[in-house]
Amino acid sequence: MSFASPVILESPLGWILAADTSLIQAWGGRLYNIALMMLGLGFVIFVHELGHFLAAKMFGVKCEKFYIGFDVPMKIGPIRLPSKLAKFQWGETEYGIGSIPLGGYVKMLGQDDDPRKLKEENQRIQGGDAPTDPTINPQENSLATDAAVRKLDPRSYPAKPVFARMIIISAGVIMNLIFGVLMAATAFRLGVPYTPAVLGSTMPGDPAWKAGLKSGDRIVGIESTEDDQMSFDEIRKKVAIGGIRNKEQPLELTYERQGERNKIKVTGSMAHADPQARHNFQTIGIRSTSITEVGQAATFGKLQEFENKKLSDLKPGDKILGVDGVLLESNDGSGDFFGYQLDEILHPKLNKQVELTVERKVADSKQTISVALNPLPLKTLGLKFQPGAVSVVADDSPASKAGIQIGDLPVKFNGQAIADAVTLPNQVATMAGQKVSLELMRANSDPVVLEWTVPTRFVLENDLPTYGPVGMEIPGSGLVYRISPKVASVTSTDPASESSIQPGDVVQQIQFGKLDQTHAKYLKDTKLEDLFSKQIPIDDVRNMQYVHAVLQALPAGMPLSLVVERNSKIVSGGVVVQEQSDAFSPDRRIALSPYRQTYVAKSWGQALQKGVQEIRRGIGDVLEFLQLIVTGKAFNYIGGPATIAVQATSAASQGVTSLLMFLTLLSANLAVVNFLPIPALDGGHMVFLAAEAITGKPVNEDLQMKLTIGGMIALLCLMVLAFRNDILFFLGAWM
Numbered sequence: 021m022s023f024a025s026p027v028i029l030e031s032p033l034g035w036i037l038a039a040d041t042s043l044i045q046a047w048g049g050r051l052y053n054i055a056l057m058m059l060g061l062g063f064v065i066f067v068h069e070l071g072h073f074l075a076a077k078m079f080g081v082k083c084e085k086f087y088i089g090f091d092v093p094m095k096i097g098p099i100r101l102p103s104k105l106a107k108f109q110w111g112e113t114e115y116g117i118g119s120i121p122l123g124g125y126v127k128m129l130g131q132d133d134d135p136r137k138l139k140e141e142n143q144r145i146q147g148g149d150a151p152t153d154p155t156i157n158p159q160e161n162s163l164a165t166d167a168a169v170r171k172l173d174p175r176s177y178p179a180k181p182v183f184a185r186m187i188i189i190s191a192g193v194i195m196n197l198i199f200g201v202l203m204a205a206t207a208f209r210l211g212v213p214y215t216p217a218v219l220g221s222t223m224p225g226d227p228a229w230k231a232g233l234k235s236g237d238r239i240v241g242i243e244s245t246e247d248d249q250m251s252f253d254e255i256r257k258k259v260a261i262g263g264i265r266n267k268e269q270p271l272e273l274t275y276e277r278q279g280e281r282n283k284i285k286v287t288g289s290m291a292h293a294d295p296q297a298r299h300n301f302q303t304i305g306i307r308s309t310s311i312t313e314v315g316q317a318a319t320f321g322k323l324q325e326f327e328n329k330k331l332s333d334l335k336p337g338d339k340i341l342g343v344d345g346v347l348l349e350s351n352d353g354s355g356d357f358f359g360y361q362l363d364e365i366l367h368p369k370l371n372k373q374v375e376l377t378v379e380r381k382v383a384d385s386k387q388t389i390s391v392a393l394n395p396l397p398l399k400t401l402g403l404k405f406q407p408g409a410v411s412v413v414a415d416d417s418p419a420s421k422a423g424i425q426i427g428d429l430p431v432k433f434n435g436q437a438i439a440d441a442v443t444l445p446n447q448v449a450t451m452a453g454q455k456v457s458l459e460l461m462r463a464n465s466d467p468v469v470l471e472w473t474v475p476t477r478f479v480l481e482n483d484l485p486t487y488g489p490v491g492m493e494i495p496g497s498g499l500v501y502r503i504s505p506k507v508a509s510v511t512s513t514d515p516a517s518e519s520s521i522q523p524g525d526v527v528q529q530i531q532f533g534k535l536d537q538t539h540a541k542y543l544k545d546t547k548l549e550d551l552f553s554k555q556i557p558i559d560d561v562r563n564m565q566y567v568h569a570v571l572q573a574l575p576a577g578m579p580l581s582l583v584v585e586r587n588s589k590i591v592s593g594g595v596v597v598q599e600q601s602d603a604f605s606p607d608r609r610i611a612l613s614p615y616r617q618t619y620v621a622k623s624w625g626q627a628l629q630k631g632v633q634e635i636r637r638g639i640g641d642v643l644e645f646l647q648l649i650v651t652g653k654a655f656n657y658i659g660g661p662a663t664i665a666v667q668a669t670s671a672a673s674q675g676v677t678s679l680l681m682f683l684t685l686l687s688a689n690l691a692v693v694n695f696l697p698i699p700a701l702d703g704g705h706m707v708f709l710a711a712e713a714i715t716g717k718p719v720n721e722d723l724q725m726k727l728t729i730g731g732m733i734a735l736l737c738l739m740v741l742a743f744r745n746d747i748l749f750f751l752g753a754w755m
Contacts, residue, residue, distance in 0.1 A: 056672035057665060060683050062088055064196070065124040068690060071195030072126040075188040082112060082175040085127035089118030122661060122739070128188075130176030133700055138725055145176035182713045189705045193691040197635060200687030205631035207680035208621040214251040216617050218309045220360045221479045225412035225490030225500040226305020227286040232415050233275060233306065235360035235479045240281065241274030245637070249619050252308050256301075261644060263288045263302030264653050271304070291488040295561050298748055299657065307481075310359030310612035312340040312348065322546050324609060326538075326575050331608055332393040335380065340610075341388070342377035343369075359612045364477035367606040368452035368495075371395050396608050397599035399571040401580065402512035403521060404440035405564060407431075408502030410460065411491040417498020418472035424460065428468060430501055432459035441492065441503045442568055443603040445482055449495050452476045458497065472496055480606045485569040488561045503564035507584075512598065521593040525584035529555040530567060533579030533594055542575060555583060571597055572605060634681070638688030646692070660742030662750065699724070699731030 065088050076083050094101040107116030118124075125133065130145040132138060172179040177188070217239040222229040240250050242258045262271050270285035288302030316336045324330065334340075341357070342348055343365045348357040366374065376391045410428045413419045430438055434456055438444055448456060451474050458470045475496045482492045491500030505527040510520070532552045535543070543549040551570065556562055578597040583590060621627035648654035659667075664686070671682035695703040704727070708719045718724075 053669050053672040056676075056679060057668040060672065060679055061121075061664065061668055061686070064199075064683055064686050064690060067195050067199045067687075068192040068694070069124045069126050071191035071193070072188060075191035076126065076128055076177070079180050079184045079188065080175055081177050081180060081188065082129040082173075083126055084113065084129060085125070086113055086115045087118050087127075088116075088124040090120040090122060090125065091116060091118035092120055094119065128177040129173060130178045133728075138721060138728075142178075142721070145173040145178060146171055178718075182709055186706060186709050186713075189702050189709065190695070192702055193695045196687040196691040196694075200635045200638070200684045200691070201628065201631040203631075203680045203687070204634040204684040205621070205624065205627040207677040207684070208619060208630045208634075209624060209627040210677050211618040211620040212677050212681060213616055213618045213675070214249065215253065215308050216615060217250040217252050217255055218358065218360075218615060220307045220309030220358075220615075221363070221481045223292075223305030223307070223484065223486070223490070224481060224493035226291070226303070227289050228304045228306045229493075229500075230412055230414050231273075231284045231286045232417075233273075233284070233286075234277070235309070235364065236277070236358070238276045239273055239306075240276050241272075241283075243272055246274060249617075252306075255306070256303075257641070259288050259304055260301035261641075261648075263290070264648055264657065265644075267302060291490055292486050293561075294487055309615050311356040311615050312359055312362050313356070313613045314338045314340070315611040315613045322542070323573060323575060326542050331396060332376070332610075333391050334376070334378070334393075334610065337381055338391070339379040340376050341379055343374050345375070345377070347377065356615075358615065360479060362612075363479045363606070366393075366608065367478060367480045368449055368474075368476060370446060370480075370604045370606045371450050393608055393610075395604040397601065398443065398446065398603040398605045399574065399576065399597055400442065400511075400568075400600045400603075401571065401582075401595040402598050403510055403595065404508045405442055406504040406506045406508045407438050407441035407444065408491075408504040410499050410501045412500050414498040418496065419470055419498035422468070422470045424468065424470055424499055425462065428460040428462050430458055430460050431467070433457070435459075440508060440603075441501070442564075443600065445480060445492050445494050446603050446606070448474060448497075449478075449480055449606065452478075452495075458494065470497060470499075472498075482565070483569045483572050483605060483607060485566070485573065487566065489563065489565040489569065492565060503568065505558050505564050512596075521582060521584060521595060522586065525582075525586050525591075525593075527558050527564065527582055527584050528590065529557050529583035531555045531581045531583075533581045533596075535579065539575070539578055546573070548573065552580065572607070631684070634684055635688050638685045639692055641685075642689050642692040646696075655741060656745060658738070658742045658745055659749070660739065660746040662746040663742075698734060699728040700735060701731065704728070704731055 069086060069088065073083055073086055089105070091103040091107075093103050101119065103119050105117040105119055107114055109115075130141050132141045177185065180188075219228075219233060219235050219237045219239070221235050222233050238250075239255060240246060240248055242250070242255055243262070245254070245258065247254070259271060262269065267288065267290070270287045272283055272285050274281055274283050286304050288304055290300060290302050292303060292305075293300035314334050314336050339357075340348070340362055343362065346365065348361045348365075350357060372395060374393050376393050378389050378391045380387050380389055407430045410419075410424060410426055410430070413424050413426065430441075430444075432438060433444060433448070453474060453476045455471065455473050460468045460470065462468055473496065478495045480493065480495060482489075491502050493500045507521060507523050507525045507527070509523050530552055531554060532543075540549075543551075558564060558567070574597045576597055576599050580595050580597065581592055582595060583592050619630075621630055645654060645657075649658065668679070668682055668686075671678045694701050695706070697703045697707045699705075699708075708724060712718045719727075
């Protein structure tokens with residue numbers, strides 16, 4: 021018998037429809053993916069039960085039923101519900117699909133997983149002239165006379181030798197493992213797409229940034245797993261599991277930089293946890309890179325359309341080859357270029373117009389042209405904010421070597437008082453190649469001065485709209501600092517507000533102001549209407565850096581209302597989103613395509629080798645997760661059938677090979693879970709058989725029944741927990 025296995029909860033599938041796709045086509049695609057999901061999950065269960073069935077037939081055991089799903093009688097009051105969706109009789113076996121899609125089973129003569137029917141089954145397989153001597157019971161004494169043994173129905177499961185029954189019981193798991201390898205091998209032979217673990221950037225102040233990882237580094241190992249084709253998904257999974265296991269335990273990463281491999285240790289962070297999400301996983305703050313081919317839709321397409329502002333004449337499909345006459349270097353000989361290489365050149369020039377060298381397809385040919393790219397003004401509230409304290413210092417950085425400490429307060433840059441904490445990094449970015457200085461105040465100490473040379477190439481990621489940003493990075497310094505909610509100066513205010521914001525005010529809350537129809541429609545179209553629909557407190561999660569990042573997605577002129585503390589009093593004031601005339605964003609709204617590769621095995625031998633590696637990896641992941649369940653650390657992360665169905669449908673929507681890889685993981689999951697030493701599962705039956713082989717007699721019938729009932733109760737509790745998590749997870753996703 022097989023049960024649907026619990027899995028780690030992931031994000032629910034979101035249906036994204038192309039603008040030119042009709043509703044019928046969209047639903048057709050959904051139904052197709054759902055059909056693939058059902059066939060895939062059904063196939064994994066079918067393979068498991070087929071293993072039991074074929075092994076039983078090989079030893080001459082009569083198989084009375086072969087079912088995918090369970091056909092348990094059900095009724096609601098006087099109404100009887102169908103227990104079977106379909107069935108047919110072929111020979112001595114009834115084949116069917118049960119109404120409860122939680123697994124499957126093969127019913128053999130003399131065997132029943134329902135402990136209440138154990139005695140009934142034993143009576144069925146004994147002949148009418150069976151020995152009456154109570155001391156000779158073929159079910160309780162394997163030393164019974166040959167005559168007594170012969171009175172068992174020779175085609176019954178209990179009549180077979182222990183080794184034969186062991187093979188029958190383990191055949192389901194073996195078939196899952198075999199077909200798991202075959203499915204993975206087929207996927208690798210066809211080609212498995214994945215996102216290589218090449219870093220496009222690191223989040224300022226996050227663990228990877230602090231440890232010294234940089235854009236362009238390729239991660240090839242995490243903990244005991246090393247793989248030259250390491251994917252971002254694998255890293256995310258390992259980091260998440262590591263956080264569930266022990267948030268304080270560092271993870272060892274192996275990375276490759278300029279042909280050399282090094283190892284570092286990073287400790288995951290929960291700084292970016294969504295306060296409204298039921299499940300949050302730790303992260304280390306890395307982002308995948310892109311390639312320099314322009315994608316099909318602009319990242320800020322609706323904003324660009326709303327503001328009627330075009331920064332360039334780039335078109336989807338254009339491939340950016342260089343900037344201001346400097347050509348990019350090919351990343352891996354494929355002819356593509358990494359997006360981080362483009363960022364490293366563009367970000368130091370964030371305040372300048374640049375000329376892009378672009379390859380464009382025209383008819384059947386390719387042309388190399390120049391395209392001008394204008395700078396993008398930074399969005400602000402018309403307010404300047406004081407700098408907050410240093411929050412993180414990177415290892416082996418200029419700040420670290422200068423002795424800068426967490427809590428130090430930046431006060432001067434190049435001898436001048438810092439006018440605005442928001443725009444300071446952008447100001448430094450325009451000074452690439454120059455030697456600069458930063459003066460910091462330290463409690464009960466003299467000021468500390470940090471001097472360094474601003475690099476000529478860098479990636480600046482201070483504007484990412486994520487919860488709980490750790491701080492603003494000053495290019496090349498190796499430190500990040502927070503933005504204080506205290507207003508340093510006011511450049512403009514909303515004249516319609518009754519009370520304008522003043523220097524010295526401390527922002528406590530933020531909310532959308534009174535919106536006109538065009539602004540309201542924009543927020544609805546971009547699904548940002550709930551962002552500040554109510555007063556949002558400024559705290560560690562939604563801090564001023566978070567507000568600054570969100571502003572970049574809002575159109576100029578959007579009204580906002582602030583609640584501030586002024587001289588121990590709470591007052592409100594209005595502001596509007598506006599463009600800063602002397603500060604610019606490093607992001608110029610170029611939507612680059614994701615960097616994806618496809619691994620294709622060169623031969624079936626290589627494909628099978630990769631298939632074995634994949635099933636072993638899957639088994640290891642399942643065993644690790646089961647250990648977390650046993651220690652009580654993963655109860656909230658167990659997903660039930662709904663989660664499995666959603667993940668399978670998501671995999672199906674990405675293509676056949678993605679579905680095959682998911683089914684490989686599910687096969688490993690099913691194999692491990694069904695072979696756990698729990699009565700009512702295959703592993704529990706194997707324990708009973710091992711005891712019989714050791715002691716020379718079957719486990720006492722009453723004891724076996726009690727243990728089986730206990731095992732079924734444990735399984736039911738696990739399934740109830742999985743169903744509960746499914747319900748809470750999807751309710752949280754949809755509400």
